[in-house]
Amino acid sequence: MYDGPGVRTIVFFKGCPLRCKWCSNPESIRQIYQILFKSNMCVNCGACARVCPAGLHTLNNGVHELKRKNDCTGCRRCKDVCPQAALEIAGEMKSLSKLLEMIREDAMFYEMSGGGVTLGGGECTMQAEAARNLLMACKQEGINTAIETCGYTRTDKLLELAEYVDLFLFDIKHMNPERHNELTGVSNDLILHNLTELLKHRHHVTIRMPMLKTMNDSQEEIRQVIEFLTPYKDYPNFKGIDLLPYHKLGVNKYNQLGQEYPIAGDPSLSEAEVEQVEEWIKAYQFPVRVVRH
Numbered sequence: 001m002y003d004g005p006g007v008r009t010i011v012f013f014k015g016c017p018l019r020c021k022w023c024s025n026p027e028s029i030r031q032i033y034q035i036l037f038k039s040n041m042c043v044n045c046g047a048c049a050r051v052c053p054a055g056l057h058t059l060n061n062g063v064h065e066l067k068r069k070n071d072c073t074g075c076r077r078c079k080d081v082c083p084q085a086a087l088e089i090a091g092e093m094k095s096l097s098k099l100l101e102m103i104r105e106d107a108m109f110y111e112m113s114g115g116g117v118t119l120g121g122g123e124c125t126m127q128a129e130a131a132r133n134l135l136m137a138c139k140q141e142g143i144n145t146a147i148e149t150c151g152y153t154r155t156d157k158l159l160e161l162a163e164y165v166d167l168f169l170f171d172i173k174h175m176n177p178e179r180h181n182e183l184t185g186v187s188n189d190l191i192l193h194n195l196t197e198l199l200k201h202r203h204h205v206t207i208r209m210p211m212l213k214t215m216n217d218s219q220e221e222i223r224q225v226i227e228f229l230t231p232y233k234d235y236p237n238f239k240g241i242d243l244l245p246y247h248k249l250g251v252n253k254y255n256q257l258g259q260e261y262p263i264a265g266d267p268s269l270s271e272a273e274v275e276q277v278e279e280w281i282k283a284y285q286f287p288v289r290v291v292r293h
Contacts, residue, residue: 002291004146004167006115009106011099011134013119014091015126017152019185020173021262022212024250027090028122033074034090036256037066041086048078048087068258088256096133103138116144116166125153128161135164148208150184151191158194159201167239168205170195174216175224183215192228199232206239208291211277212246212267222280233286240287245274247293 003010015031016023027034035056044064048057056070057078072089079087103117110116117138124131124147131147138145146167151158162168172195173188174180180188198205207229211217225241232238246268254261269277274290281288 002293003118003120003148003169004116005144006113007106007109008115008118008146009103010118010120011103011124013121013124013127013131016121016123016150017126017186018123018150020210021183022210022246022267024247024253025122026250026253026257026259031126032091033072034257035066035068035072035078036088036090036253037258038086038088038256039064041084043084043086045083047081047083051077051081053077066258096130096137099134100137100141103143104141107143110143114144116146118146118148118169120148123150123152125149125157125161128153128157132161132164135161139164151194152186153190153194155190155194155197159197162198162201162203166204168198168203169208169242170198170205171208171210172225173210175221175228196232199235199238202235202237204237204239207241208244209241210244210246211269211274213269213273215267217269217273217277219280222277226281226284226286229286230284240289241281243274243277243281243288243290245269245290245292249293 001007012025012028014028016029019029023029027036042064044059044062046059049059053075054070054073056067056072058065058067074089074091076089079089119131119134135145144166145164146169147161147165148169150171174183175188177187177189180186195205209216209225229238251261278288278290
């Protein structure tokens, strides 16, 4: 319900060029199979160790250990034999025909709500050919398409995809290139260039701004965003700004992946602070809505 109009099916692509500190899908950053291990549910039975062909699972003095330096093959045998459902495997190879089969199952919801398919992740432009083929197939079946993107990709690749995209959900995380690099691992120069190219080529774009306290919620930051977008404000293809307040839905995944969560403390904005940012944007007469998960 949050990622484009109507009820939508989300296809999550693995792989992302950014390393955002607040990422809620850390299992989608790397293009490899990864094991999510819920240690609080494990009973140390050793069933996974007996079936794993890569030797990732072992029992050390009767306690389950995961050798994350070994590469997971994605066979899912450990998940299948775990009696406590303590294991999940992030990453699946899917054919285009299988994806379309799954997408068609939701066709009734698209027709009733004006929904469709959204490609998310991760970052689908890292698998540009696969994304393009899927988008083309959806359009051939009359299905509305959208992409969630960080915008950090080759401009020609993005414009090729755009031929088959009804709506881009395009992130603006920070306007200062140095601060953007600190928060995400890359500068925003290419990202902002790609955004202007999409808008100038009349592709439909909704701006999405993840909101984190002390990181990008200042009035000055909002002013800079508005200043950048003002030339495109009256373009019919500019669809406004979505505010995405920080949430903790992905925090537990870091522990399950054997990783440390990159953010110390709680950067959540209060309701009043979110409303203040919303009012700042409305003062410039820009369309804005708050998307709460």
